[in-house]
Amino acid sequence: MPPISSxxxxxxxxxxxxxxLTSYIIKYRVYLFAAVILGTAGNVAALVGPxxxxxxxxxxxxxxxxxxxxxxxxxVVCLFIFYIISSVMTYILSTIMIKLGRKVANDMRxxxxxxxxxLPVSYFDNNQTGDIISRVSYDIDVINTSVSADVTQxxxxxxxxxxxxxxxxxxxxxxxxxxxxxxxxxxxxxxYMTKRTRPxxxxxxxxxxxxxxxxxxMFTGQKTIAAYAKEDVMIKRFEKYNEAAADxxxxxxxxxxIIGPSIGFINNFxxxxxxxxxSLLYIACKGSLGQISSFILYSRKFSGPVNEVANMYNEILxxxxxxxxxxxxxxxxxxxxxxxxxxVLKEVKGEVLxxxxxxxxxxxxxVINDFSLTVKPGKVVAIVGATGAGKTTLINxxxxxxxxxxxxxxxxxxxxxxxxxxxxxxxxxxxxxxxxVFGGTIRENLVYGNENVTDDMLKEAxxxxxxxxxxxxxxxxxxxxxxxGGNNISKGQKQLLTIARAMLINKHMLIxxxxxxxxxxxxxxxxxxxxxxxxxxxxxxxxxxxxxxIENADVxxxxxxxxxxxxxxxxxxxxxxxxxxxxYISQYR
Numbered sequence: 001m002p003p004i005s006s007x008x009x010x011x012x013x014x015x016x017x018x019x020x021l022t023s024y025i026i027k028y029r030v031y032l033f034a035a036v037i038l039g040t041a042g043n044v045a046a047l048v049g050p051x052x053x054x055x056x057x058x059x060x061x062x063x064x065x066x067x068x069x070x071x072x073x074x075x076v077v078c079l080f081i082f083y084i085i086s087s088v089m090t091y092i093l094s095t096i097m098i099k100l101g102r103k104v105a106n107d108m109r110x111x112x113x114x115x116x117x118x119l120p121v122s123y124f125d126n127n128q129t130g131d132i133i134s135r136v137s138y139d140i141d142v143i144n145t146s147v148s149a150d151v152t153q154x155x156x157x158x159x160x161x162x163x164x165x166x167x168x169x170x171x172x173x174x175x176x177x178x179x180x181x182x183x184x185x186x187x188x189x190x191x192y193m194t195k196r197t198r199p200x201x202x203x204x205x206x207x208x209x210x211x212x213x214x215x216x217x218m219f220t221g222q223k224t225i226a227a228y229a230k231e232d233v234m235i236k237r238f239e240k241y242n243e244a245a246a247d248x249x250x251x252x253x254x255x256x257x258i259i260g261p262s263i264g265f266i267n268n269f270x271x272x273x274x275x276x277x278x279s280l281l282y283i284a285c286k287g288s289l290g291q292i293s294s295f296i297l298y299s300r301k302f303s304g305p306v307n308e309v310a311n312m313y314n315e316i317l318x319x320x321x322x323x324x325x326x327x328x329x330x331x332x333x334x335x336x337x338x339x340x341x342x343x344v345l346k347e348v349k350g351e352v353l354x355x356x357x358x359x360x361x362x363x364x365x366x367v368i369n370d371f372s373l374t375v376k377p378g379k380v381v382a383i384v385g386a387t388g389a390g391k392t393t394l395i396n397x398x399x400x401x402x403x404x405x406x407x408x409x410x411x412x413x414x415x416x417x418x419x420x421x422x423x424x425x426x427x428x429x430x431x432x433x434x435x436x437v438f439g440g441t442i443r444e445n446l447v448y449g450n451e452n453v454t455d456d457m458l459k460e461a462x463x464x465x466x467x468x469x470x471x472x473x474x475x476x477x478x479x480x481x482x483x484x485g486g487n488n489i490s491k492g493q494k495q496l497l498t499i500a501r502a503m504l505i506n507k508h509m510l511i512x513x514x515x516x517x518x519x520x521x522x523x524x525x526x527x528x529x530x531x532x533x534x535x536x537x538x539x540x541x542x543x544x545x546x547x548x549x550i551e552n553a554d555v556x557x558x559x560x561x562x563x564x565x566x567x568x569x570x571x572x573x574x575x576x577x578x579x580x581x582x583x584y585i586s587q588y589r
Contacts, residue, residue, distance in 0.1 A: 017323040024104045025147065031100040035093055039155040042089030044163065045082045094152055101148030108140050108326060118334040121401040122361075128213030135329050138212070139205060139322035146319030164302035171295045174286070178277050179299060182270035186263050193262075197255045201321035204248035209325070211241040252318070267303035274299050336403070338420045345423040348508035349412050350377035350539030352398070358406035359397060367393050368562040370407070375555075380540040382550035384583065385559035391543045393562075395511055398541070399425055429507040433514035435494040439484035442471060445497055446478075449505040461503040464533065465496045503534050510540045547584050556580065 025032060112135065124132075168176050218225065218234055225234050278292040352375040360366040367390050375381050383391045396402050397409060400421055408415045416424055429449070437445050446461070447453045458478070462468050470493060474480040482489060489497075502510070512531075532552075544550045551570045558566035558573070558580045566578050573580035 017320045017327060020327055021143065021320070021323045024107060025100065025151065027107070028100055028103055031096055031103075035096050035100070035152070035155055038089045038093040038096065039152075039159050042086045042093060042156070044159075045086040045089065048078075048082050090156070093156070097152040098148045100151075101144045101146075104147050105140050105144035108143065109136060112136055112140070112326060112329060115330055115332070115334075119332055120335045121396065123332055125361075128210070128216070130211075130213030130216030131209035132329075133216065134209040134212040135325050138208060139325050142205075142322040143319050143326070146315055150316055150319065160301055164298045168295055168298045168302065171291050171298070172278075172281070174281065175274055175278055175292075175295050178273045179270060179302065181273070182266050186266050189262060189266070190259065193255065193259050197252065197259075197317055200248070200252040200255060201317040202324060204245070204252040204318070205321045205325050207241075207245045207248040211238075211245045214238065214241045270303065271296070271299055335421065339418070341418075342420045343414065343418055343423075345411065345419045345427050348427045350508050351375065351412050352509075352539060353410040353413075354394075354407070355410065356407035357397065357404050357409060359393065359402065359404050361393075361402075366405075366562060368397070368404075371563065372407075373557070373564070375539060375541075377539055378537050379554040380535060380542060380550075380552070382542045382544055382553035382556045383559060384544060384547065384550070384556060384580065385565075389559040390562040391559055392513065394559075395513060395541065395543065398511070399428065399430075427507060428509045428511055429502045429505045430511045431498050431502045431513070435491065435498050437482055437489075437494050437497055439482065441476075441479045441481055442474070442497070443478040445482060446501050446504060448501055453504050457504060461500040464503065465500040467493070467496050467500060499531070499534070508538060510535060510538045512540065512542045512544075514543055514545060547580075558583075 116132070116136075165176075168179060215238070218238065225231060274296060278295060281292065352373075354371050354373040357368055357371040358366060359368040371390075371394070373381075383394060385391055393402075397404055398416075400416055403417065408417075410416065411419070411424070411427070438448075443458070446458060459468070462471060471477060471480075531549075542550055542553060547570075550556060553570065555567060556570060556573055557564050558578075560579065566573055566576065566580050568576070574584060
């Protein structure tokens, strides 16, 4: 078996998470264009407000008895209308951005799922399942939320900042100098804090992935944990992962939330300066009260979005950290593509030749050493040996889940690396020890590998696998739903379903990896004829620990440290009195 690694991340992608995430958003430029138009219209409507309010103040400050209340009411009504327009535009903008976020997340999930199906088996051997699921679900959800809410805020904030600056410039060039004094301080402080906090958000996402990976493992092994009464031990171990995730969350959010109040303080200091100098200008008759009031309102509109952006900066950094993890997965190396001259494996005879095969999952750690074997078409080869001897590794190499480091494997005289992977793998039927059924009906699970199965073929396979009584007594028969993972049926029934599924797929070569490990001895004997029928006229590779199941094999290989220790028929190996003999006798003492 391949080694388990804790590696979860690769170096950061070169293009940068921000640029690549933007490319997903730009794909829906119609939504983005509509968002910009609506954001502009809504903000322009809102930006007119302070100017109207300033004019109303000038009318009111005309002095006792000189106030034109008709004008005041006109300005109030105008103000009311413009703010209603602004609110409606903002609502429509938010709706559009929610749709945009959903489409971006949908695209990313489809791309990530397609990527996962193209990755080599080694990726799944070296990464925790929970961490992979975390990237598909949690990380993309974070990105979705950010696109839906934060991008909307960014669009409106940019428009508001630019519009407010223009209006302040028109009202008073002197006061705008005061505003610009504190602006560089906000920019420099934000850049400084970004450099400190962004790595913290990346670490937070990684720790969440590790916690999810551990949780997934514990749920999978829940029965084992209960059987050994190790609940308290697992709770303590989970507490370590949970505490690390909580610390990561705290550290990231602590520094992230500092940014907003700090920027707010700088902007409030700027507002105080504007108030002081504005008062001096009014006293010196360099501006009206309405102009000073309008400038202060625009100053608030200018600094408000800056505060909002600063306050949501931790969310933006969290989204970028999540995007980095997703893009790292998308940048993983896929299986080596088939060569341009790769052949399609057709009219399979089933002759298999291992020539001086050498392989190791890690450098300088060889699992298979100079392995050579010739298998004639239609022969049954059984592979036995101690755990770690290399039995499953041979199957991994035969199916090209991994490629050999040295030597070659040939099928019908051609190196398997010269065949397309799809045609090579389609030449085999596999029944594994780790049974897999999916959420669906019994019928859908049985015909998974061959949708052209007739009812007669289905019933024959079910009867051969001793499943007829079980299925006929189910509420909906063949249409009975199996829950995801087959939680509502026994392991033995799952095993029998996978064997029946294999019988319905007519392939030229067969791999049985402990195919009856979850079946009791009596049932195993009952389906022995079905197994023999399944293996008829096929080149078969059988990995077995129950040696009674391979007594009729044409040749039995006894592996030790990746090499063939013994080879022969069941009777020949017993007569030798070697390693196979000792294994066989130990099972019947």
